[in-house]
Amino acid sequence: MKIRELISQYCDKTEKKGNGITIYSGTATEPIETPELFAYMDFLSDEPSRKIWHSDDYRMYLTQIDGKITVYEHVRLANYRIQLLDLKEKYGEKKEMELPDLADAFAFASREHENETRKSGTPYISHPMDVASILLKENASHELVLAGWLHDLVEDTDVDIETIKRRYGEQVADYVDAVTEPEELRQAADGDKTQNWKDRKEYTVRKMTRANSEVKLLSCADKLANIRDLISDIRMEGEGFWDKFNAPKEDQEWYYRSILEAFATGPQNIKDTRAYRDLEECVEQLF
Structure with missing residues (x-):
């Protein structure tokens, strides 16, 4: 019926x-x-x-x-x-393991990202922390917040999807997998990240256009955390900070505006979320 x-x-x-x-x-x-x-x-x-x-x-x-x-x-x-x-x-029954799960995910992500830094030189773990915080403020599910902590592990460390699935469950692994670039694009990027930057971003835009609202929200939180850091870094270091990226400012603008459109497309759009509106404001501020 x-x-x-x-x-x-x-x-x-x-x-x-x-x-x-x-x-x-x-x-x-x-x-x-x-x-x-x-x-x-x-x-x-x-x-x-x-x-x-x-x-x-x-x-x-x-x-x-x-x-x-x-x-x-x-x-x-x-x-x-x-x-x-x-x-x-x-x-629902109270999930007594939720807070320990979040603490474990933080510790796991911290350990795996231990030797990584952001372009500004800050410890990389600050980024997953920001993403998880954005998702918590959206009242996102426990699984989606866990995915926020873990979303960059497959792309940036030796951790694979099966490890995430074994530790945190299939739903968390599916969320992480949904925002992870396919292996063939990651392998190509190992050679020259500048050369295939557009291919990787076009793939992400196409995928987010068709994604469900939870995946869009996870990706949006990631982009929002990134652009907030970018605005802060440019304020501190000037326009020369753009030289640290694999694509010039005009290409970055294309990407952010395209991903905004993807998040706003279809019945699973997230236009009414705080994260989307904040990302939209940041894009207008930066570009």
Whole structure:
């Protein structure tokens, strides 16, 4: 059954909230089946009294609790994420390992990036710290924040995706893999990073255009952390700082504007997130 058919069949009340949420409610005497493009959240459900589903495609979630049907439709992505977090807070079991997991990811990333520095000379671990912080402020999932800590490991160290999967789970590994350049492009970059810079960036723009909202948000946090550092470094060192990059300023502008467009494209766009708006402002400030 499609979600609109379910709403039409079971819901006789509609309430619009000022924060961009529409709530449909009604009753159903029989258990309902999972609607198309929805996923059943078994870890929040308590059969037979409570069932909960969510849909990233529609930015909705659906509950059937003690015979009452409620559909929450979200105009803005942020509302959708916040409401899902509220559901997890209300019905989910507390994950006592979350903070230790984050601490372990920080220690792991710190160790692997130990001998690396940013172009400014600062320790490289400052960048994953910034990315994770941006994601935390977006109320991103635990897995996405972990991926923020770990997102550069495959490209910049000897750590592979299988190691990340074994230590932190398949979802975290999938997020990291989604923002990692393919091996053939990385191998080409080992020879002359300037020569294939455009190929690598064009690949990233194409991939982010088709990515889901979580992957776009992870990539956006990465780009936002980078451009904030760049603005600060140019303020301190002057326009000559551009000479440290593999592409000139005009090519960098093309890339940042193209990736912004990719993040804003399609039903999985992230235009309403703080990270996207901050990145947009930084691009206008820098270029």
